[in-house]
Amino acid sequence: MKKTLLVLSSFLLASNLFYAQKDxxxxxxxxxxxxxxYDDALNIHLDKVIPALNSFQFSGTFYLIASSPVVTGRTEEWRTASQKGHELGNHTLYHPCDGSLPGREFVTEQNNLSNYTIARAIKEIREANQVLKNIDGKSERTFAYPCGDLKIKDTLFHDYLKNDFVAARGVNEGLLPAKxxxxxxxNSFVENGSTAKQMIAQIEAAEKAGSFIVFLFHGVGxxxxxxxxxxxxxxxLLYxxxxxxxxxxTTMVNLGKYIQTKQSH
Structure with missing residues (x-):
């Protein structure tokens, strides 16, 4: 009897270890x-960040403001970046933010999301998608909310765009399982003045939680x-x-597609 229990216990322990490793x-x-x-289509993204990522054979996601001179004036470089595996994401046509919120003095009247209609927001976002498709030829991509603003007044405008994007990146932190x-x-982690040590600690926390982490950069250098x-x-990158x-x-679009498959099972 003792021998049977010992064998059973060993089997259960081995099974638990197998599934723990699998999970x-x-x-x-x-x-x-x-x-x-990387947000806002900066020159430094093309000049420094993409070469750095390429040197490590990593692909990043670059959320482009479609009307930016760095997009319209450097289109071929963005096309080459896409061909190297980088994702060109949609950060709208003009980067409108809600100027009615505290600390938004930088928002101009023209780019004040609180003055937008849903129809205007959808139109401009789809126009940005077309600009990006003209660059990379792709239909699947992801969206990033300018300033992390999800609503126009009380309406979640992405509700009208769910078929346009694989996923949309916000600015709230959090570590979640795929489902x-x-x-x-x-969720994403906005990095400002962060050291490599701090960012590595965030990765290790995500790994411990069995989760993922999306880094949100603007300037890099x-x-x-x-x-x-x-x-x-x-x-x-070296880490x-x-x-x-x-x-x-991976890129945001590939992560989104992977999570979709997990959520469908």
Missing amino acids: SKNWNGKKCAVVLT SVDLSNV GEHPLNVDFEEHQKL LKNREKDIWV
Whole structure:
């Protein structure tokens, strides 16, 4: 009897370890997923960030303001970036933000989301999609809310765009399992003045939680008030390269599609 119980206990322990190991690699066969996103179509993204990502053979997601001179004046470079595997995401045509909120003195009357109608917002976002398609030829992409603003007055405008995007990235922090993710408002971690050590700690927290992390960068070595030092960004990329066996570095569109498959099962 004791021998039978011992064998049964060993079997249960082995089974639990098997499933724990299986469950710990639930992000495309890895322990954690990391998405590197960059907002606002800055020159530094083309000049420094994309070459850095390419050197590590990583793909990033770049949320482009479609009317930006950095988009219209450097179209071929963005096309080349897309061909290298980087995602060109939709950050609207003009980057409207809700100027009625506190601390929004920078919002102009023309780009004040609180003055928009739903119809205007949808029209401009779809126009931006067309601009991006003209660059990369792709129909599948993701969206990022300018300033993290989800609503026009009391209406969630993305409700009218759910068939236009695989996912939409918000600005709220949080670590979730795939099945709990709201693809219309995916959590992200806004980085400003962050060190590599701090960002690595965030990845390790995501890995421990069996989750993923979306980094939200603006400036990387300058060109934006929200900025991360280029050398700290390089250290982050080196860490990710050294952890490739366990960490899936992917684009927002690929993460969104992967989560969709998890949520459908």
